[in-house]
Amino acid sequence: MTKILISADMEGATGVTWPADCLPGTPEWQRCRPLLTSDVNAAVAGFHEGGATEVIVNEAHMTMRNLLLERLDDRAQLLTGRHKALSMVEGVQHGDIDGIAFIGYHTGAGDEGVLAHTYLGNSLTGVFVDGVRASEGLLNALVAAEYGTPVVLVTGDDRTCDDAARWAPDAVGVAVKDYVSRYAAVCxxxxxxxxxxxxxxAKAVALATRHDPEPPRERLFEIEFDAEHLAGSAALVPGVEQTGPCRVAYRAGTMYDGIRCFKTVTTMVSAAVEEWYG
Known part of the structure; x- marks a missing residue:
C-alpha cells in the first residue's frame, strides 16, 4: 500500500507565465485551469502506473479552488477549498502519507524564476529559515519531514527544479518551462x-517510503518586506518581533507551529497593503 499526497500550486503549471494566468476569476485563469488539471492528472496516472494505491490531491493555490474536479482522474480524490491547518500540505500531518509531490511549484521571493514569490505575490521580498532563503517548496518540505514523508516529485520551471535540488535532492524533477524573466518562459x-x-x-513511486520523522527543533524564521508599515503589521502577531525597518523574526519549536505562524503573518500583511503605495 502506497499513499501519495499531491500539493498542487499553479504558478509553476504548464503554460502559466503571467499573474492573470493564475488569478482566480480572470479569463486567463479559466484558460489555464485545464493546464493545471492536466499536470495533476499526469502525476496521478504516473503514480498509479508506478504502483501507488491511493492518491489525494490538495489544492494549494490562492483560493484553493482551481482544479477542475469534473476532469480529474477518477482514481484521485480532491481536497479543495480553505481554510486548512497546514494549508499547502494539508493531510501530511495524519502520518499515513508515504510520499508527497509538489506540482506547479515555483521559486521563492528574491530568487529568479517565473512568478517567483513566497505566499504573497508582492510585498514580501525574502523569507529565511535559520539563515537560509526559503521558497514555499523548502518550507513545505521541512513540514513534511517532521511527519516522515519524503518529497518524491517536483514540477515547475527549470529554476524551481534547481531550487528543489537543495531541499529534496532525491526527488524527481520535471521542468515544464524554462525561465526567461519573472513574466516570460519558454513553454x-x-x-x-x-x-x-x-x-x-511512475519513477518517483520508488522513493515513496516513510522514514523516521525529523525530530522537531527550534528554528529561526526571518521575513523581509518592501515597506516598514508591513513589518509593523506583522509584529502584531504574538511572538513576532520587528528586528529592522522592514524585517521581522520569530522562533518556533516545530515546523507545524512555524508554518502556521508564517501563514498568520502573511494574512496580517495582506490586510495592511494599500492599493497604491503597498
Missing part, C-alpha cells in the same frame, strides 16, 4: 509536459 506543450510528468511520477 513545453501540454502533451509533452503530461508525458514527462507521467513518466517521472
Amino acid at each position: 513545453r506543450t501540454p502533451a509533452r509536459t503530461a508525458a514527462d510528468i507521467r513518466a517521472a511520477a
